[in-house]
Amino acid sequence: MSDPANESPVDAKARRGRNIALALGLVLFVVLVFVVTIVRLGANVAPPF
């Protein structure tokens, strides 16, 4: 990993892209776990309509 204090603009842009992709991946995972929980709860607790 390059030192953020001495990195070139190209390195900084690449690092920013990686960070955004990682953040989006983590948010997607959290949303996914939430949605799966709701769906499974719905199937097991709530009566079918």
Add this chain to the structure above:
Amino acid sequence: MAMSEALPTAAQPARDKAPARWQDFVQLMKPRVMSLVVFTGLTGLVCADAPVNPVLGAVAILCIAVGAGASGALNMWYDADIDAKMRRTRGRPVPAGRVQGADALALGVVLSMFSVMLMGMALNWLAAGLLAFTIFFYAVVYTVWLKRWTAQNIVIGGLAGALPPVIGWAAASGTVPLNAWLLCGIIFMWTPPHFWALSLYTSEDYEKAGVPMMPLVAGAASTRRQILIYSLLFAPLCLAPAFTGLGGPAYLAAAALGGLVFVLLAVRLQRSQAGDAGAQRKDDGLYGVRAGARDARNLFAFSILYLTLLFATLLVEHLMAVKPLELL
């Protein structure tokens, strides 16, 4: 050992190299392989004919795709040394120096755990166990053990590529009946003719890397003969789903006609000079074909079309029987 050669390259400070972009990490996951796995996994999930919530079905397919991506990242980490020697693979992120080997390894391990855990929690642990086994089989049994050791590497290793429909089936129904294994068997028997046809005109690359592909170990004539034998076993196997309740009339027609063409192409390949030494390369493209090896390329291309056709037909036949409201 591969690591001793791969890590120094991957661990070099990459000041003179392009920095890793997020797209490089996507490339580590072999997106084209992922798309094939999504297709066959979805076919297994739909063919199970079990009512599965569409959201959970989508999560199952996502887990299969991410698990395949994890296998790809682990493969690229371990194989960085031989990838650097082959024209087809030397531009991959690790051998090209854009991504460090340790980062590829971390991506593979983390994605493996996420995909297996999510599959277990969202669907069932049978599907999660099969997914974990598939990742292990591809990353360890095939990549670490078989690939550099035996000419039967892609025959045995083909099981990893054949399991996604079984995982999809298990995710939907919690069971893996005979029909699920039939889908697995079709891909398993398809793999040797497909990859050996390719290796008949790309064996130079494998030779440079020291990978014991069949044409290098047994010779081109033996490879062509083995392709024909596997094709003669593969074509009738493709008809079987029509007699076990899995495929309908459209599937039977597609399997019979396609199987006939497959065998004819294998016979033509067996009679050709494909892969024989002495033939000159006609062009310098990635899959530039040696003179006389067009028959190998024809079978390779048709094998992709045929497998796609078989699974697409099954998918359509079963989707037409789905009653959407019953899934909610």
